[in-house]
Structures are given as structure tokens and as C-alpha cells.
Amino acid sequence: MGIHIEWDATIDFTVGEERHHFKIGTIRFGPELEKWLDRYNAVCKVKVFDGTAHFSAAIREEGGAGDFLRILLGARHQIRRQLQPLGVEWALWERVHKGNLMSRRFRV
Amino acid sequence: MAQDPVPAPDNARFGAGGIGYFAGGKPTLQGWAALGIPITDDNKALSYTSFDVSPVHDNGQFSVGGIHIRYAMRTGIAYRLMQFGKGLDLYGLAAPGFSADGADFRSSIEYGGFLHQYLKSGWGVMVAFTAEKTEGTDFAPRIGITKKF
Numbered sequence: 001m002g003i004h005i006e007w008d009a010t011i012d013f014t015v016g017e018e019r020h021h022f023k024i025g026t027i028r029f030g031p032e033l034e035k036w037l038d039r040y041n042a043v044c045k046v047k048v049f050d051g052t053a054h055f056s057a058a059i060r061e062e063g064g065a066g067d068f069l070r071i072l073l074g075a076r077h078q079i080r081r082q083l084q085p086l087g088v089e090w091a092l093w094e095r096v097h098k099g100n101l102m103s104r105r106f107r108v
Numbered sequence: 109m110a111q112d113p114v115p116a117p118d119n120a121r122f123g124a125g126g127i128g129y130f131a132g133g134k135p136t137l138q139g140w141a142a143l144g145i146p147i148t149d150d151n152k153a154l155s156y157t158s159f160d161v162s163p164v165h166d167n168g169q170f171s172v173g174g175i176h177i178r179y180a181m182r183t184g185i186a187y188r189l190m191q192f193g194k195g196l197d198l199y200g201l202a203a204p205g206f207s208a209d210g211a212d213f214r215s216s217i218e219y220g221g222f223l224h225q226y227l228k229s230g231w232g233v234m235v236a237f238t239a240e241k242t243e244g245t246d247f248a249p250r251i252g253i254t255k256k257f
Binding site: 013045047052092101 | 121145147148153155157181183184185187189200202204257
């Protein structure tokens, strides 16, 4: 099936008169890369809040985060296809660069 | 058409750390850390990830200096519901995730809310009133300090 998102939960809520949509899912990378995830004991999540998707990964071993980002960027066409129908405009993630946490995003 | 990633708006993130009381945990007092990253330009919605860490006798997920460590990680969203005066914010929170004790992974969810008071120089105080649902539901209040970065 390749890279795809398995949605775990959806929450719609209203604050005042603002209606919001929240959705959280797990990124599945296909058989080969799932082995990589197991090796790093990693979990990759995507959270969609209204028009923004935010990616996060829990990676226990050093060196895994760079691999994850390369895979994520390489898969952005597949991810974009799944996020566009949800009305997502931006995908964000964080990376550590020279000791600083930096936010990056690409337009979906 | 593919677009290359670009820098995102530099909104204020914060890290937090402290201690929590876990009614159904062993031990009941555990260390706790969290990371909040704004995902909307108005800073109302945060990507929120929390880690609960505790020492165990054996079979921990990893060890530090010979001490076995168990952890639980959850990630979700926090949404600012109200602002009280200067720098005091009330957030609602929902964060599904998992806990790991070295033997198996279990799904769990943390939900509730927290108060966050910013102080000087980017430091702050955070009090969370949350519950955790793994097998049962346990009240799990936390208190800690925060730092913007």
C-alpha cells in the first residue's frame, strides 16, 4: 500500500463560536520502512488541526531523526494526496539544526 | 507541483518539566516533561507532546546509570480556551499515545487541561489537571516549570 496515514482519532469541538476539527493518525511507511521504524523503536504521528498538519516522531536512537525526515520529504507527494481532501494547506515539522529546534513547512 | 520546504513562522515554543502524581502508577510520583509547539499563527493551538518517566525495578524500556526507566509518551493538541489577565492562559488538552514498560506497548490517552502562567525572561509555571486512560482512568495532576525557546 506504500506510505499512508492510519487515522487514530477525530475530535470536532467548538470554542465560543469557533468550530475546530482535530484529527490524529499514524504514518505507515510500508513493509521495508516499518522494519526501520521497529529498529529505531519509532512512532510517526500526524496531527491535523483545521488547515494545518503537524508531523512528529518519537525516535529513541540518535541518528534516526534525519532518516525519518528524508523519508517524510520523499513521501510528501503521497502524504499530500491524503491531506488535500481534508482541506489541509500547510504541513509543519520540527528539526534540530546545530542545537536549535527549527520549524519547517511545505504547502500541501 | 512539489514545493520545497520553507521556514515556518517563528512562534514561541515552550518546554516544560516537573513532577506529577499518578493515582494508579507505581511509583505514584513520576517525572514529567512536555513540549508545546504553536501550529496556528494566532498561537491558540499547540502541538503538545508529553513524556512521563519513572524508575522501575527491572524490565524498563531503557536504563540510565543502571537504573531501569519506564516511560509513557503522548502527543496531541492543546487549545487555548481562555486568557486571564497578563500571561495566564487556560488550555484544553487531548493527547492520545502509548506507554511502554519494556515488556509491551499499551495505548493510552491524556485529557483535561492546564494553566500556564508566563513569568519574566520566558520562564513560566504550569499546572495540569489531567486524567489518563490506559486500562482504567486515573487522575494525574502535574506541576512544573516552563521555558520559551
